[in-house]
Amino acid sequence: MSTLTIAPSTSTRPTHAPGFTDLLRSEWTKFKTLRSTWWSLGAMLFLSLGMSILLTSLFTAHYATLGPEDKASFGNDTIGLILQPGAQLxxxxxxxxxxxxxxxEFxxxxxxxxVLAAPRRTPVLxxxxxVLAGVVLVLSEVIAWACFLVGSAIVHKHASVTLSTPGTLRAxxxxxxxxxxxxxxxLATGTLLRHTAAAVSVALGVNLVVPILLELVPGSVxxxxxxxxxxxxxxxxxxxxxxxxTPYSQWTGFGIVALWTVVLLALAFWSIKKRDV
Incomplete structure (x- = not known):
């Protein structure tokens, strides 16, 4: 009589934890397959480039009707006129x-x-x-250079804006x-609040509503x-x-944004590590 031999079962548990390169590849796949990614990036491109061209064209078309102060502002800070409206939208x-x-994801x-695939949550975030910062940085620079080239061509009859103009390259x-x-x-706000509507409302409120309310505080404070x-x-x-x-210099303002970014990301990393999912 022959005996039946049962082979030992094999485990399906992964042999190694995913490395940071694996996580980058995974997050890139998620990023590019979300429809909201392309809608948001498309809206950013349309709003930033479109608003820059539109307002620059309007200022140029109505240059003759501008007052002396507006004309002086137009000439002194043309690069700001070209870039800032598009950046805000x-x-x-x-x-x-x-x-x-x-x-x-929440x-x-x-x-x-x-989290099951990568129990150490902070590398995932x-x-x-x-991925988010890399894509946005590259696309934003493409938009900025396009705004600069098109905008400088539009305003060339009334103002000269070149890379040799002080402050242009920095802007x-x-x-x-x-x-x-x-x-x-x-991203940090979404990680902390974990709710789309609440996080978007808070982020937009801090950028659009809170500055207006703070201006009501008396004095320079x-x-x-x-x-x-x-x-x-x-x-x-x-x-x-x-x-x-403006109470701050250009680089001080940039440093303030960097500080906001570092602090909120630090809180986001703490949150995703300590809180249950």
């Missing part, structure tokens, strides 16, 4: 993108599968932040840095607080010269 789209990139429950490069940090701030908010502080890097109406 483009940041709205990036806020939605950054929040959705993490909040969608709302669909996908975050549980992500780091990979997500790296163009700073555009991408501010946009990337805006997306990271939104209110103005300092208002320009300490991320969006207003970030706009300063795109000014060619320091204005008497």
């Amino acid at each position: 483009g940041e709205l789209a990036l806020t939605v993108l950054g929040v959705l990139l993490i909040s969608s 709302s669909t429950g996908m975050i549980k599968a992500t 780091a990979a997500k932040a790296a 163009v490069l700073g555009f991408g840095g501010v946009m990337a940090m805006t997306a990271l701030i939104a 209110g103005r300092h607080l208002s320009y300490a908010m991320p969006q207003r502080a970030g706009q300063l890097i795109m000014d060619r010269t320091e204005s008497v109406n």
Whole structure:
């Protein structure tokens, strides 16, 4: 009589934890397959480039009707006129993108599968932040250079804007840095609140509503607080010269946005490590 031999069962448990390169590849796959990614990036491109061209064209077309102060402002800070309006609207789209990139995982429950695959949660968030910042930085710089080239061609009859003009290169490069940090701030907010509507509302409120309310504070304190908010502080890097109406210099404003980014990301890393999913 022959005996039946039963082979020992094999485990399906992974032989090794995913490395950071694996996590980057995974997050890139998630990023490019989400429809919200392309809608948000498309909206950013349309708003940033479209608004820059539109307002620059309007100022140029009505240049003869501008008052002396407006004409002086037009000539002294032309690069700011070209870049800042597009940046302000483009940041709205990036806020939605950054929040959705993490909040969608919490709302669909996908975050549980992500944590099972990578129990150390902080590298997952780091990979997500790296992918988001990298894509936004590259696209933002493409938009900034396009705005600069098209805008300088539109205004050339009334103002000269070249790379040799003091502050121009800083403004163009700073555009991408501010946009990337805006997306990271939104990602951190989404990680902390874990709810799309709440996170988008808070992020937009901090950028759009809070600065206006802070200006109601009497004296220079209110103005300092208002320009300490991320969006207003970030706009300063795109000014060619320091204005008497702004309490901070260009690089100080850039540093304020960087501080917001670092602090909120630190809180987000702490949150995703300590809280249950």
